[in-house]
Amino acid sequence: MANLESLKSALAEIKDLQYISAIIGWDQETYMPPLGAKERGEQLGTLAGLIHERITSPKFAQLLEQAEKEVQGMDPDSTEARLIKVTRREFERLIKVPARYYQELSETSAVAYSAWKEARQQDNFKKFQPFLAKIIDLRREYADYFRPYEHIYDPLLDEFEPGMKTKEVQAIFDELRPQQVELIRQIGARPQVDDSALHQYYDEQKQWDFGVEVITKFGYDWQRGRQDKTAHPFTTSFGLNDVRITTRILPDYIGSALFSTMHECGHALYELGFDPALARTPLADGASLAIHESQSRLWENLVGRSLPFWEYFYPHLQAVFPAQLGNVSLETFYKGINKVEPSLIRIEADEATYNLHIMLRLEIEIALISGELDVRDLPDLWNSKMEEYLGVVPPNNSMGVLQDVHWSHGSIGYFATYALGNLISAQWWEAINKDIPNLDNQIRKGEFQELLGWLREKIHHHGAKYEGKELVQRVTGSGISPKPYIQYIRQKYGQIYGL
Amino acid sequence: MANLESLKSALAEIKDLQYISAIIGWDQETYMPPLGAKERGEQLGTLAGLIHERITSPKFAQLLEQAEKEVQGMDPDSTEARLIKVTRREFERLIKVPARYYQELSETSAVAYSAWKEARQQDNFKKFQPFLAKIIDLRREYADYFRPYEHIYDPLLDEFEPGMKTKEVQAIFDELRPQQVELIRQIGARPQVDDSALHQYYDEQKQWDFGVEVITKFGYDWQRGRQDKTAHPFTTSFGLNDVRITTRILPDYIGSALFSTMHECGHALYELGFDPALARTPLADGASLAIHESQSRLWENLVGRSLPFWEYFYPHLQAVFPAQLGNVSLETFYKGINKVEPSLIRIEADEATYNLHIMLRLEIEIALISGELDVRDLPDLWNSKMEEYLGVVPPNNSMGVLQDVHWSHGSIGYFATYALGNLISAQWWEAINKDIPNLDNQIRKGEFQELLGWLREKIHHHGAKYEGKELVQRVTGSGISPKPYIQYIRQKYGQIYGL
Numbered sequence: 002m003a004n005l006e007s008l009k010s011a012l013a014e015i016k017d018l019q020y021i022s023a024i025i026g027w028d029q030e031t032y033m034p035p036l037g038a039k040e041r042g043e044q045l046g047t048l049a050g051l052i053h054e055r056i057t058s059p060k061f062a063q064l065l066e067q068a069e070k071e072v073q074g075m076d077p078d079s080t081e082a083r084l085i086k087v088t089r090r091e092f093e094r095l096i097k098v099p100a101r102y103y104q105e106l107s108e109t110s111a112v113a114y115s116a117w118k119e120a121r122q123q124d125n126f127k128k129f130q131p132f133l134a135k136i137i138d139l140r141r142e143y144a145d146y147f148r149p150y151e152h153i154y155d156p157l158l159d160e161f162e163p164g165m166k167t168k169e170v171q172a173i174f175d176e177l178r179p180q181q182v183e184l185i186r187q188i189g190a191r192p193q194v195d196d197s198a199l200h201q202y203y204d205e206q207k208q209w210d211f212g213v214e215v216i217t218k219f220g221y222d223w224q225r226g227r228q229d230k231t232a233h234p235f236t237t238s239f240g241l242n243d244v245r246i247t248t249r250i251l252p253d254y255i256g257s258a259l260f261s262t263m264h265e266c267g268h269a270l271y272e273l274g275f276d277p278a279l280a281r282t283p284l285a286d287g288a289s290l291a292i293h294e295s296q297s298r299l300w301e302n303l304v305g306r307s308l309p310f311w312e313y314f315y316p317h318l319q320a321v322f323p324a325q326l327g328n329v330s331l332e333t334f335y336k337g338i339n340k341v342e343p344s345l346i347r348i349e350a351d352e353a354t355y356n357l358h359i360m361l362r363l364e365i366e367i368a369l370i371s372g373e374l375d376v377r378d379l380p381d382l383w384n385s386k387m388e389e390y391l392g393v394v395p396p397n398n399s400m401g402v403l404q405d406v407h408w409s410h411g412s413i414g415y416f417a418t419y420a421l422g423n424l425i426s427a428q429w430w431e432a433i434n435k436d437i438p439n440l441d442n443q444i445r446k447g448e449f450q451e452l453l454g455w456l457r458e459k460i461h462h463h464g465a466k467y468e469g470k471e472l473v474q475r476v477t478g479s480g481i482s483p484k485p486y487i488q489y490i491r492q493k494y495g496q497i498y499g500l
Numbered sequence: 501m502a503n504l505e506s507l508k509s510a511l512a513e514i515k516d517l518q519y520i521s522a523i524i525g526w527d528q529e530t531y532m533p534p535l536g537a538k539e540r541g542e543q544l545g546t547l548a549g550l551i552h553e554r555i556t557s558p559k560f561a562q563l564l565e566q567a568e569k570e571v572q573g574m575d576p577d578s579t580e581a582r583l584i585k586v587t588r589r590e591f592e593r594l595i596k597v598p599a600r601y602y603q604e605l606s607e608t609s610a611v612a613y614s615a616w617k618e619a620r621q622q623d624n625f626k627k628f629q630p631f632l633a634k635i636i637d638l639r640r641e642y643a644d645y646f647r648p649y650e651h652i653y654d655p656l657l658d659e660f661e662p663g664m665k666t667k668e669v670q671a672i673f674d675e676l677r678p679q680q681v682e683l684i685r686q687i688g689a690r691p692q693v694d695d696s697a698l699h700q701y702y703d704e705q706k707q708w709d710f711g712v713e714v715i716t717k718f719g720y721d722w723q724r725g726r727q728d729k730t731a732h733p734f735t736t737s738f739g740l741n742d743v744r745i746t747t748r749i750l751p752d753y754i755g756s757a758l759f760s761t762m763h764e765c766g767h768a769l770y771e772l773g774f775d776p777a778l779a780r781t782p783l784a785d786g787a788s789l790a791i792h793e794s795q796s797r798l799w800e801n802l803v804g805r806s807l808p809f810w811e812y813f814y815p816h817l818q819a820v821f822p823a824q825l826g827n828v829s830l831e832t833f834y835k836g837i838n839k840v841e842p843s844l845i846r847i848e849a850d851e852a853t854y855n856l857h858i859m860l861r862l863e864i865e866i867a868l869i870s871g872e873l874d875v876r877d878l879p880d881l882w883n884s885k886m887e888e889y890l891g892v893v894p895p896n897n898s899m900g901v902l903q904d905v906h907w908s909h910g911s912i913g914y915f916a917t918y919a920l921g922n923l924i925s926a927q928w929w930e931a932i933n934k935d936i937p938n939l940d941n942q943i944r945k946g947e948f949q950e951l952l953g954w955l956r957e958k959i960h961h962h963g964a965k966y967e968g969k970e971l972v973q974r975v976t977g978s979g980i981s982p983k984p985y986i987q988y989i990r991q992k993y994g995q996i997y998g999l
Contacts, residue, residue, distance in 0.1 A: 017546040020539070024524050032531075033742060036724045040519070040739030043780070047516040051550070225535045240539030243532060281542070 004067035005081060011064060012088065013281035015055050022048045023237045027245060030231045053103070056095050065092060080278060083466040087283050090163060097146045106139050110411040117409035124399040126380050133408055134376045137369050140413045144370065154367050157414030161290045162421065164468035167367065169481075170417050173424065174360050177483035181356055182390055184490060188341045188353065189392070191498040196337035198329040203255045207321050212248065212262035215314065219300060220453045221246075221266050225273055234261040236268035236297075241280050244272040255322075256338060260301050267300030268293055270453065274461025288460075289469030290415055291481075294422020295429060296456070302352055302423075303430045303489075304452075309444040311335050336497055343391040345400045352423070353490055357390040359420035362405075366413050425473055427486035429460070432477045503566035504580060510563060511587065512780035514554050521547045522736045526744060529730045552602070555594050564591060579777060582965040586782050589662060596645045605638050609910040616908035623898040625879050632907055633875045636868050639912045643869065653866050656913030660789045661920065663967035666866065668980075669916050672923065673859050676982035680855055681889055683990060687840045687852065688891070690997040695836035697828040702754045706820050711747065711761035714813065718799060719952045720745075720765050724772055733760040735767035735796075740779050743771040754821075755837060759800050766799030767792060769952065773960025787959075788968030789914055790980075793921020794928060795955070801851055801922075802929045802988075803951075808943040810834050835996055842890040844899045851922070852989055856889040858919035861904075865912050924972055926985035928959070931976045 022045060029041050055061060068085055075082045113132035120129035140157060147156035152167040159165065213228065231247040238244045246265035250258040271287060279285040287293040304310055315334060319326045326334065341351050347358040365382060368374035374382060383402040388394050395401030407416065433455055434440055443451060459476045473481050494500065521544060528540050554560060567584055574581045612631035619628035639656060646655035651666040658664065712727070730746040737743045745764035749757040770786060778784040786792040803809055814833060818825045825833065840850050846857040864881060867873035873881060882901040887893050894900030906915065932954055933939055942950060958975045972980050993999065 013542075014546050014549075017543045021520060021524055021543050021547065024527055024543075025520055028523055028527065032726060032728075034722065034724055034726050034744075036721075037739060037742030040741060040779075043512075044516045044520050044523075044739075047513050048520065050513075222535075223533065225533055227531060227533050229531075240536060240543075242539060243536030245533075280539075 002071055004064055005071050005085075008061075008064045008068040008088070009084075009282065011055065011061055012084075012283060015052055016281045016283070016285065018048055018052050018055070020239045022052075024239050027237050027239075027247075030235070031229045031247065053095065053100060056092060057100070062092070062096070065089060078466075080276075080284065080466065084282055084284055087465055091283055094160065098143065102139070102142065102146075106136075106143075106411050109135055109139060110409065113411070114406070114409045117403065117406065121399045121403040124397045124403075126398045126403060129403065129409070130376055130379075133379075136408060136411050136413070137376060139411065141370060141372075152371075154370050154414070157366075157370065158417065159414075161415035161418050162469055163289055165289070165291075165421075165470055169470075170363065170421070171367075173481060173483055174363065174417075174420070177356060177420075177424070177487065178360055178390070180483075180487050181353070181490070184494065185341065185343060185353055185357075185391070187500050188494055188498050189343070191500065193342075194336045194340040194497070195333070196340045198326060198334060199256050199337050200254050201325045202253055203322060203325060205250045205252055208250050208255060208258045209248075211318060211321055212258055214317070215259075215305075216262055216266040218447055219263070219266055219270065219304075219449050221269060222273060226269055228262070234265050236265045236272070238272045241273070241275055241277060241285060244269045255325075260305060260338075263305040264297040264301040267297035270300070270456070271296040271461050274457045275464040276462045279464045279466075284464045284466055286465040288463070288465050288467055288472050290418035291421035291425055292460070292469045292472060294419055295425035296460070298422050298426040299429055299456075303426055304444065304449075306338055306352070307441075307444065308335055309441045311338075312445050313447040339493070339497055341494060341498070343393050345387070345393055345395050346404055353494055354391060356420040356423055359416050361386045361390060362416040363420075366416065370413065421469075421481060424483050424486045425469075425481060427489045428473060428477050428479075428482065429456075430489065431485045432459075501570055503563055504570050504584075507560075507563045507567040507587070508583075508781065510554065510560055511583075511782060514551055515780045515782070515784065517547055517551050517554070519738045521551070523738050526736050526738075526746075529734070530728045530746065552594065552599060555591060556599070561591070561595070564588060577965075579775075579783065579965065583781055583783055586964055590782055593659070597642065601638070601641065601645075605635075605642075605910050608634055608638060609908065612910070613905070613908045616902065616905065620898045620902040623896045623902075625897045625902060628902065628908070629875055629878075632878075635907060635910050635912070636875060638910065640869060640871075651870075653869050653913070656865075656869065657916065658913075660914035660917050661968055662788055664788075664790075664920075664969055668969075669862065669920070670866075672980060672982055673862065673916075673919070676855060676919075676923070676986065677859055677889070679982075679986050680852070680989075683993065684840065684842060684852055684856075684890070686999050687993055687997050688842070690999065692841075693835045693839040693996070694832070695839045697825060697833060698755050698836050699753050700824045701752055702821060702824060704749045704751055707749050707754060707757045708747075710817060710820055711757055713816070714758075714804075715761055715765040717946055718762070718765055718769065718803075718948050720768060721772060725768055727761070733764050735764045735771070737771045740772070740774055740776060740784060743768045754824075759804060759837075762804040763796040763800040766796035769799070769955070770795040770960050773956045774963040775961045778963045778965075783963045783965055785964040787962070787964050787966055787971050789917035790920035790924055791959070791968045791971060793918055794924035795959070797921050797925040798928055798955075802925055803943065803948075805837055805851070806940075806943065807834055808940045810837075811944050812946040838992070838996055840993060840997070842892050844886070844892055844894050845903055852993055853890060855919040855922055858915050860885045860889060861915040862919075865915065869912065920968075920980060923982050923985045924968075924980060926988045927972060927976050927978075927981065928955075929988065930984045931958075 025041065025044060033041060065088060072082045072085050113136055116132045117129050120126060144150065144153045144156045150156055154167040158167055225242045226244045226246065228246050228248060230249065232249065234248050236246050246269050248258050248262045248265065271293060275285050311331060311334065315331045341353040343354050344350055350358050365379065369376065380398050380402045384394050433452065436455060437451055440452060463472065467475060470481050524540065524543060532540060564587060571581045571584050612635055615631045616628050619625060643649065643652045643655045649655055653666040657666055724741045725743045725745065727745050727747060729748065731748065733747045735745050745768050747757050747761045747764065770792060774784050810830060810833065814830050840852040842853050843849055849857050864873065864878065868875065879897050879901045883893050932951065935954060936950055939951060959971065962971065966974060969980050
């Protein structure tokens with residue numbers, strides 16, 4: 002196994018460089034003084050170049066090929082065989098695309114990002130249009146490197162959700178869409194929920210402390226992580242024993258920091274749960290973006306927006322904010338945090354409407370990449386789909402097609418993983434409740450150890466050994482399906498809105 | 501100049517990796533969760549290996565040689581010629597020593613450090629003795645790689661103070677020592693200073709804020725730096741526009757944070773003053789450790805412990821701490837922060853005694869490296885020199901020969917730079933006061949721009965273009981000399997102690 006060992010050394014070095022890149026990126030978002038930005042960009046570029054150089058070196062290709070021979074005949078589910086398989090997948094992804102392409106994408110994105118910011122500020126889609134067109138061309142070129150493909154969008158999707166096909170996602174979404182649209186229609190016909198209690202002044206430090214109390218109960222290990230403040234919350238890993246989260250606190254809305262803290266904690270618990278045997282390999286990673294999102298959403302929504310959770314935590318929260326919540330009943334608070342309201346902005350969307358924002362984006366991306374839609378016609382299509390799915394039409398493009406940063410970054414192919422993550426979180430939840438029948442009662446007592454233990458054993462432990470849909474199959478016995486999610490939101494909102 | 505340009509690209513990448521190493525090292529000391537340590541060590545090791553690999557690659561050697569040809573005939577003081585010269589120096593330093601040596605030194609240091617900690621805790625020199633002996637052997641081996649040398653200690657000194665010879669340092673110290681010993685004897689015969697006002701409870705946040713006020717006045721740019729808390733204060737650079745400092749605050753002694761903040765700010769102002777044209781090259785660095793220390797000491801002592809400085813700042817400090825200092829006169833406070841007291845511990849030593857701690861260490865290092873002193877006899881020699889120079893004898897080895905961490909790290913050769921920095925700071929001060937005759941009056945008004953401007957122009961701007969002693973010669977017209985320092989402390993303490 003000499004070649005396998007050499008390959009592992011090479012992979013350990015690459016993984017270290019990726020972790021290092023994450024550290025200096027985290028510092029950039031948290032503590033870097035303003036004028037350090039230009040040099041930090043150079044340093045990130047140097048690291049990216051080194052990582053690319055290491056993986057695409059002839060020596061690496063040779064090592065990988067020889068190691069593949071060494072693991073032939075081994076159990077294909079063994080860590081070694083899976084390590085080689087995942088390494089090959091990532092290697093092919095890199096080696097098939099010329100370095101020049103990434104250079105061009107990165108340069109195009111840089112100017113596209115500036116153009117997008119200006120366009121959004123001035124509500125002027127035309128300013129962004131030529132740059133988006135160029136990015137679409139580049140992403141089509143990317144797909145070309147992976148010919149033959151079944152669907153031109155497949156290679157883009159595969160970058161974020163390995164093994165998943167466009168056709169599969171479309172089938173899932175086609176099943177989901179009409180039912181979710183119908184649910185929203187029904188909710189809209191009912192008396193609406195009052196969430197004004199959430200929109201009051203809440204002291205920032207007390208919000209911070211309450212969030213810390215919650216995720217400490219979840220099992221977030223402060224010896225192996227920390228929380229800091231950033232403009233946009235995120236989770237980042239510097240190793241198996243240093244997984245950090247960030248949050249943002251709004252003084253006039255308690256929902257923001259609270260649910261983002263639980264969300265990021267869900268991501269972090271995943272990364273903190275990898276089998277130590279996977280350290281410094283590509284397997285020390287999430288199975289896919291959808292699986293990652295299923296973890297954050299599970300803690301944020303299935304746990305954090307549930308009634309049992311608040312039966313335990315609401316008295317605590319009332320004690321922290323007696324002036325704001327002392328006279329607000331648990332029921333009112335619970336309904337408030339679960340208010341459904343078709344809205345224009347994806348990141349503000351609730352559980353009942355979020356997936357529709359995603360489906361709209363996926364359909365548009367596919368149409369753009371396949372050439373069925375011209376960038377010029379994008380705003381009209383956006384607005385008509387908003388009306389069709391959510392019953393609302395953006396008053397301008399800034400609140401419509403220009404709202405997301407993703408396309409300007411050249412990121413096309415991963416919106417779908419957000420919705421898939423939601424669906425999968427409900428699949429886990431169904432399986433968990435079969436294995437832990439009294440889970441609700443545990444949560445009602447603020448106990449999460451058994452839940453976390455289940456996730457650790459069934460999901461976290463494996464890291465990236467299995468592809469996303471494969472992992473779902475192994476754990477739940479079925480493929481990715483919208484049924485548990487539909488059932489979950491029907492039941493939840495049926496109860497809240499009296500459907 | 502194609503080769504020069506290629507060399508510059510290679511150097512930029514190496515410099516980036518060094519900055520990156522500094523960032524993740526800073527994070528380790530400031531914010532890293534406890535269990536992240538092992539992986540952080542691996543990451544630092546990976547970076548060190550990469551940097552070594554880059555510099556010692558045949559391609560780099562070839563580029564350097566060809567670039568040397570390109571700059572032949574250029575002004576030897578031009579940035580290009582100096583860049584090549586310094587690169588050659590650092591290259592030779594690395595290439596002459598086998599990679600195996602650094603591996604062995606690093607492994608030995610790791611166990612030596614543990615042994616030292618235990619030995620110090622248990623006051624048991626014997627536990628450290630064999631490890632120190634091994635380190636001395638390794639440092640002798642290091643010197644061997646640089647044969648022929650004039651003195652076996654020269655290559656060790658050269659690592660920290662390029663171009664400086666053991667003989668030169670000895671000559672300087674031989675001139676300094678008797679005069680400093682005599683001054684301390686005279687001070688000891690006078691009535692002693694009462695500094696009890698400094699040793700009271702001082703609120704930590706208020707100490708922090710006052711330190712920030714002072715260094716903001718000095719000209720520390722918060723757009724290009726920041727301050728955090730660590731166990732041991734230090735300065736670190738992540739680029740020309742991100743130079744950070746750290747401090748430690750003691751609640752029962754106001755001197756610690758205050759002077760360490762000014763000290764680190766002095767280091768930081770140096771690094772923030774490099775000519776932008778030196779960016780991402782080895783010239784974006786201090787000329788030497790002694791020159792670096794001359795900057796920190798200048799701000800800490802020549803400025804920060806001067807009477808004009810406190811004529812401006814003391815009323816501010818009294819306003820912040822009225823209970824502690826309201827009834828303490830400026831004179832009492834000024835004398836308190838300048839109290840001379842021969843003590844056992846180097847890091848607690850005052851301006852009048854500090855250099856003697858250094859001279860003792862240098863003499864011992866030279867004796868050990870040259871083989872004149874056996875490690876076994878070290879504690880006795882330490883104690884007798886302490887008595888001879890400072891008139892005090894450690895009651896145990898923990899407070900004597902075991903007090904410093906340096907030797908356990910394998911760091912032998914740089915103690916001298918601390919004392920040289922003190923001497924040089926007084927040389928600068930003499931030159932500055934010639935060029936800015938009313939400097940005292942400016943400081944009395946809290947104005948430091950002209951002082952900082954002088955340092956920027958004469959010293960900071962050049963980065964590592966000139967070696968330490970060469971820079972002193974260019975700026976002051978003389979070599980490194982103890983005379984200005986002797987004159988400075990004689991005058992200062994003569995006034996304070998009425999000699």
